[in-house]
Amino acid sequence: MPEERNYALASIFGAGIENMLHHTPHALRLRMQVEKTGPGFAVVHLPFAAELVGDPGRGVVFGGVITTLLDQTAGLAVACAMKELRPIATVDLRVDYLRAAEPGKDLYAHVECTKLTRAVAFVRGSAWEGSEEDPFATCLGTFMIGANPVVRTGLKKLAEAEAEAERDRAREVES
Amino acid sequence: MKELLDAIPYARFLGVELERGEAGLELRLPFRDDIIGNANLPAIHGGVLGAFLELTALLRLIDESGNAKVPKPINFGVDYLRSAGPKDCRARAEIFKLGRRIANVRVVVWQDDATRPVAAGYGKFLL
Numbered sequence: 001m002p003e004e005r006n007y008a009l010a011s012i013f014g015a016g017i018e019n020m021l022h023h024t025p026h027a028l029r030l031r032m033q034v035e036k037t038g039p040g041f042a043v044v045h046l047p048f049a050a051e052l053v054g055d056p057g058r059g060v061v062f063g064g065v066i067t068t069l070l071d072q073t074a075g076l077a078v079a080c081a082m083k084e085l086r087p088i089a090t091v092d093l094r095v096d097y098l099r100a101a102e103p104g105k106d107l108y109a110h111v112e113c114t115k116l117t118r119a120v121a122f123v124r125g126s127a128w129e130g131s132e133e134d135p136f137a138t139c140l141g142t143f144m145i146g147a148n149p150v151v152r153t154g155l156k157k158l159a160e161a162e163a164e165a166e167r168d169r170a171r172e173v174e175s
Numbered sequence: 176m177k178e179l180l181d182a183i184p185y186a187r188f189l190g191v192e193l194e195r196g197e198a199g200l201e202l203r204l205p206f207r208d209d210i211i212g213n214a215n216l217p218a219i220h221g222g223v224l225g226a227f228l229e230l231t232a233l234l235r236l237i238d239e240s241g242n243a244k245v246p247k248p249i250n251f252g253v254d255y256l257r258s259a260g261p262k263d264c265r266a267r268a269e270i271f272k273l274g275r276r277i278a279n280v281r282v283v284v285w286q287d288d289a290t291r292p293v294a295a296g297y298g299k300f301l302l
Contacts, residue, residue: 064226
């Protein structure tokens with residue numbers, strides 16, 4: 001896929017890198033990990049934790065935590081759709097709770113950026129614990145582009161460092 | 176209500192507190208560093224605001240219906256209006272319709288000024 005080179009974060013597409021969410025303290029606190037990224041999409045993993053439970057009777061994670069996972073994944077998906085990294089902010093996010101999640105299981109979310117315009121990005125995604133084909137929640141949302149003056153410098157630096165390392169590796173192969 | 180809030184592990188995790196003022200039931204979310212989403216601004220994570228809104232809606236519903244059965248969320252949407260700075264948040268919910276099976280709830284969250292909400296939520300719950 002040579003056209004992947006056009007994306008700002010192309011150098012870190014593929015399996016998640018350890019510190020991809022280091023610029024987001026709350027994602028770190030919840031021990032979220034990036035599973036996979038690619039052109040306009042992201043998959044993020046949220047390990048189960050007893051402190052995130054909403055219904056102690058059933059041991060199921062609170063619905064709002066699923067919103068957090070989907071919001072985080074959606075933001076990353078939008079960044080992965082950009083040719084040039086620009087600051088983003090969530091405008092709205094709506095989550096449909098299709099069924100209760102299985103108690104005690106790790107959760108996953110996959111969000112696609114379905115359209116990126118100059119001012120707005122549209123996202124659609126789902127969350128599951130067993131198989132992606134059987135999600136317990138789906139979401140629909142929009143993001144504003146260039147909403148605030150602050151770029152996610154962490155991701156940008158990571159992508160630049162990885163691109164530099166790739167160039168070094170290519171030079172080594174040539175010599 | 177306080178016992179109910181204390182029984183929810185995630186509410187304890189967020190450190191949410193219950194306040195019953197003249198305007199009715201209010202929830203307070205104390206600020207802490209690990210609820211930050213964007214460290215550069217800094218701003219509270221949108222997901223935490225969404226979860227706080229949903230929790231407020233749920234507690235208001237339980238308070239209103241007097242029903243021991245915990246309502247199940249069908250869907251929940253959040254409009255983000257302003258970035259939420261490193262300060263405490265407060266939220267209040269309004270029940271638009273308490274039907275036999277479904278309740279429609281709207282919630283707002285603000286920081287210093289209740290007339291300048293940082294986010295608004297709308298949810299439907301199965302009773």
